[in-house]
């Protein structure tokens with residue numbers, strides 16, 4: 277087969293981000309797990325100092341105020357065991373049938389972070405040492421008659437810490453051997469090279485989160501640049517015979533925001549995407565508009581006091597989730613405007629690519 281040339285934007289900045297924690301902690305229970313020891317050795321080989329804790333609880337991660345706690349926690353990797361409750365899986369529509377977790381917490385600094393307020397305690401990045409138990413448990417949730425999908429990125433960015441854990445590659449291998457079980461994950465990082473040669477058997481769908489260059493630069497601290505993410509999605513989608521991963525990939529455009537010149541900026545993003553995926557490959561879209569809850573707004577404004585995100589409730593519609601929790605979404609007119617733009621542009625440019633949902 278002929279090699280496909282990528283059309284590269286000459287002005288583009290390809291900026292990768294590799295997170296290196298300032299401290300690594302490991303609990304006694306995690307040290308007892310062979311996978312935990314594997315992570316321990318991996319981080320030691322990277323020259324990172326590892327502190328062996330005497331107890332299984334993480335303490336001493338609070339600072340003087342929320343911002344200091346945030347800074348300390350976000351530069352800490354803790355190798356811990358997932359509690360037994362992690363083996364009771366929850367459904368996660370519309371993204372997948374079930375969610376499960378390789379880790380909790382994320383090294384990036386998105387000013388709209390979806391995790392803000394949803395995890396207890398300081399936002400330290402906890403990676404799970406009992407990975408084989410977590411993976412073997414998934415089989416209990418498989419529907420033997422149809423494909424069951426499992427989402428691994430609800431509480432973390434699994435690719436953002438993959439160089440420290442290896443857990444994502446191990447999970448992809450595991451799913452590659454399972455019948456009727458598919459893995460989904462999403463990332464704002466780009467270090468995909470270690471995932472390209474894996475025997476995934478078409479059972480994993482990697483997705484890359486995309487947004488305008490402006491939103492990515494101003495609101496997604498610590499992540500790979502948009503051009504780096506586009507390069508990563510291309511590598512994942514190219515056939516293995518051409519050095520790629522041969523994955524059916526996904527594009528998650530999120531969070532969609534009507535920033536000034538939004539139409540022009542999203543048009544540019546879609547132009548670049550067309551130039552990037554300019555070879556036969558399968559991919560899907562997921563479209564997520566920006567939303568916040570009263571709790572996430574309060575925490576995010578404490579973490580990022582200079583944020584430029586519009587958190588003004590008077591521009592929004594209030595919605596309730598099934599547990600009675602409030603969330604603020606764009607009002608109906610803004611939603612219709614954004615939704616129509618994306619549906620018409622995506623259908624015109626990528627008629628074969630399903631749009632899985634708009635929310």
Ligand code: SF4
Pocket residue numbers: 382383384385386388389390391431432433464
């Ligand atoms: S990548 Fe996702 S989880 Fe990580 S900081 Fe950004 S929004 Fe939060």
